[in-house]
Amino acid sequence: MYGKANRVWLMDRGIPTEATLKFMRKNNISYLVGTPRRQLDDYSSELSQKDWEQVNSSVHVKYIEKEGECYVLARSRDRMQKERAMRKRKLRKYLDGLEKLKGYRNYERFYKRLGALQSQAGKAYRCVELNIPGQKERIEAGEFRYHINRQKYRDMIYRDGKYFLRTNQKGKDGKALWNEYMLQCNVEQSFRELKSDLGIRPVYHHKEERVDAHIFVAFISYCLQVTLRHKLRVSACGLTAQAALETMSxxxxxxxxxxxxxxxxxxxxxxxxxxxxxxxxxxxxxxxxxxxxxxxxxxxxxxx
Structure with missing residues (x-):
């Protein structure tokens, strides 16, 4: 059935290369993939002429066609609030660390601590410009300075909560493509729940029958959790499956x-x-x- 069932390949951003997508288009293989948000600038003029279409209470989409592909810009209010809260927390911690760095005088210790701070801050450190002294044994007071690049910060805020999708499928609108892409997120979430909520982590088994048993137990456990989640949603009690399991345990x-x-x-x-x-x-x-x-x-x- 490979290649004959009109399957659609769902991939997150950073997984497929341009060469891979070109090969898939040439061989009529359907795909729906995430695209790095930095590429939004290449399509901003076309997207700005489109109106937002509501998918649900927190998600809106825009849809354009260009060069044989379809592009979907999705904006999630919940995701935007989450990303901004995470960046604000990391940026505050990063700035506090930079302020303490002003008291460092040993050059080697200074750079080690700076590297650790940038690693903890993630992408948030990119919106802070640093004036770093040249390599020498001792750093004098006032040589290290920093300031926030407000334009870079605004660019980050602009991309918050946005997904940029591309596909070679025809005849589907932005809503349908967004719901299709969410299938991948549901699969990823199921693996996280298996490892965290249910405590069924990957294990290397030496015998094939143990592998089968592990998969069976994981599948049955996840089915029970999905059933519990559905029952809780129908009852409208506001509890998540994880909270219910923790309470009943x-x-x-x-x-x-x-x-x-x-x-x-x-x-x-x-x-x-x-x-x-x-x-x-x-x-x-x-x-x-x-x-x-x-x-x-x-x-x-x-x-x-």
Whole structure:
């Protein structure tokens, strides 16, 4: 079925090269890929003439066709707020670190600390211009200075929350292409949830059947989590699947053993009674915990 099912290749920005995309166009292979946001300047004039089209409450898109390809500019309000908050936090920490660097006099220590600060700041450090002294044993007071390049900062703000997509598909509007691209984000999110929320991390197995078992357990676990997320969304309780799992994980299973007067042992398998927040989740999910099991009697000590 390879090449015959009209599949669409979804790729994030930085994955495909221009040579790869040219090969795919030549062989009629459909693709929808993310494009670095710095390339927005090449299409800004055409995009500025288009109106925003609403996809949902927080996402708007623009759509143009050029040179045999279609380009989609998407603007996400939630993503914009997240990126700006992250940059603001990193930039503040970076500027605080630069201010402390003014007190450094040893040149080697100065450069090591500067490199660490820029690594922690990520791309935010690019909007700060530095006046760095030349290499010498001792840095004099006032030799190191810095200031914010406001034009670079405005350029960063302009790109916040924006996705730039390109495709060779025809007959699809901006909404359809955006929803199609989101499939890739959903797949990426599922892998993050497997590793973080569910704690099922990649493991190197020596036997093929263990690999199959690992994939099966991961798939079933993720299906259960998706089902839980759907039920929570339908109930409109405002809880995420992760929050619900963390709350319900406080319910513990335990075995209580008593020795009777005639030397036998009474075993009661119990779970802790749900607290108020746990009972509320069960109510929203329209679920009840099973009845506590009846006690069991053994003639000898029950082994662990």
């Amino acid at each position: 406080r319910i513990q299973m335990l075995d209580v053993t008593f020795e009777t007067l005639d030397g036998r042992y009474l075993l009661m398998e119990r779970y802790t009674e749900p607290e108020a927040d746990q009972r509320l989740i069960l109510h929203h999910l329209n679920m009840d915990l099973p009845l506590q099991k009846p006690p069991k009697i053994y003639s000898s000590q029950v082994k662990d």
